[in-house]
Amino acid sequence: MASKFRIFTKRFFIFTNIAVVFFLLLSCLAPYLNPQKWWLITFLGLGFPFLLIITIFYLFGWLILLKPKLALISGIALLLSFKSISVFFAFHKPAGFAMERTPGTLRVVSWNVARFIELKENNNKGSGIRKKMLAQLKEQNADVLCLQEFHTATGRNYYNNIKTIENELGYPYHYFVYDQDGDSLYYSSIIFSRFPIVDTGMIRYPRPTLPDVLIHADIKMGKDTIRVYTTHLQSVQLGVTDYKKIDEIKGGKDSLVANSKNILSKIKRGFSYRSIQADIIAEVMGDSPHPVIFCADLNDVPNSYAYFTVRGKMQDTFLKKGFGIGRTFSSLSPTLRIDYIFADKHFKINQFRRLVRKLSDHYMIAADVELRK
Numbered sequence: 001m002a003s004k005f006r007i008f009t010k011r012f013f014i015f016t017n018i019a020v021v022f023f024l025l026l027s028c029l030a031p032y033l034n035p036q037k038w039w040l041i042t043f044l045g046l047g048f049p050f051l052l053i054i055t056i057f058y059l060f061g062w063l064i065l066l067k068p069k070l071a072l073i074s075g076i077a078l079l080l081s082f083k084s085i086s087v088f089f090a091f092h093k094p095a096g097f098a099m100e101r102t103p104g105t106l107r108v109v110s111w112n113v114a115r116f117i118e119l120k121e122n123n124n125k126g127s128g129i130r131k132k133m134l135a136q137l138k139e140q141n142a143d144v145l146c147l148q149e150f151h152t153a154t155g156r157n158y159y160n161n162i163k164t165i166e167n168e169l170g171y172p173y174h175y176f177v178y179d180q181d182g183d184s185l186y187y188s189s190i191i192f193s194r195f196p197i198v199d200t201g202m203i204r205y206p207r208p209t210l211p212d213v214l215i216h217a218d219i220k221m222g223k224d225t226i227r228v229y230t231t232h233l234q235s236v237q238l239g240v241t242d243y244k245k246i247d248e249i250k251g252g253k254d255s256l257v258a259n260s261k262n263i264l265s266k267i268k269r270g271f272s273y274r275s276i277q278a279d280i281i282a283e284v285m286g287d288s289p290h291p292v293i294f295c296a297d298l299n300d301v302p303n304s305y306a307y308f309t310v311r312g313k314m315q316d317t318f319l320k321k322g323f324g325i326g327r328t329f330s331s332l333s334p335t336l337r338i339d340y341i342f343a344d345k346h347f348k349i350n351q352f353r354r355l356v357r358k359l360s361d362h363y364m365i366a367a368d369v370e371l372r373k
Helices: 001-027 037-044 050-062 069-078 080-087 125-138 161-167 240-250 256-285 305-311 315-319
Strands: 104-110 142-152 173-175 185-193 198-206 214-219 224-232 293-299 339-343 348-356 364-371
Touching: 001 037, 037 050, 037 224, 037 315, 050 069, 050 142, 069 080, 069 240, 104 125, 104 293, 104 339, 125 161, 125 364, 142 161, 142 224, 142 293, 142 348, 161 173, 161 185, 173 198, 173 214, 185 214, 185 224, 185 305, 185 339, 214 240, 214 256, 224 256, 256 293, 315 339, 315 348, 315 364, 339 348
Parallel strands: 104 142, 224 293
Antiparallel strands: 104 364, 142 185, 173 185, 198 214, 214 224, 293 339, 348 364
16 A cells, blocks of 8 residues: 555656646746737746746755656756746856946946835825935936836926936936826936936837837947937736735635636736837837947846847846846745846946835846946
């Protein structure tokens, strides 16, 4: 009887190991398949980190049990998953971030500021968070700020965040698209610079995607000109009710089937819209006459069509100088790195930092880059 149980157990773990490996390899296809047609594979791409962990668990489990042949099931799968692993995890030794820079270095900050938490001037708790966010931006002493979900206003009793950043943080140049959002309220992405901006441009994404845009600013640095892009791609647009349902699923208070239909529909729609936006970005950036830096909240993980399409052959500053997973979104899952600073081959990446402070629902990222001679 004991022998039959051991055989059953062994076969069970072999079968489940093969199943996990199969889905892991399928998830690795997500970057190469357009979500509009292959949305199910795209969903698997979100699960890549968890499938990876289980695969590694099986690998070491078989090795501990002295079953090297069975360990090959996971080992070969991990080798085939190398490309996805290489964008998911940064393997550099953890290092500090030097606030003082060497001559010729350009410091770039990218941050989804979530409208600085509030729009209207007052003295409540939200105002305190806004002040801390502005102080954090000032602390970086960056040359270029790329801010997503930025909000400003010209009406009375509302925060004019452009004026504040210009005057109090010392950024005399900026580019912002004034799409009205209410009564003299404006919402979009913005680029601030301490160097002169000599040209700008804007591309609108096709509806029905979010009313955000892809903008660029050509920045003059001495004799050189660089092009900085920033944007915010389609979010999943989960509401309070959706987050409540997710908590209920996590806590086992309600069924996955009953609560997930609307959430999965929103995720699927987000994948589809982002694929359209990513294709536009890749085409536009390919025509740049200047060295390119790209900062964005892509609302997608590295193992995704949007990431691979937008990044192309550019350098991911986190992968070049960071360590670990590099989570940038503070909710839902610790695997969500969805904010990026990319730089093309004309730049050398000197250092990178991620500030894990719960102010916005995103963490600020910063990188020091340098034009190659």
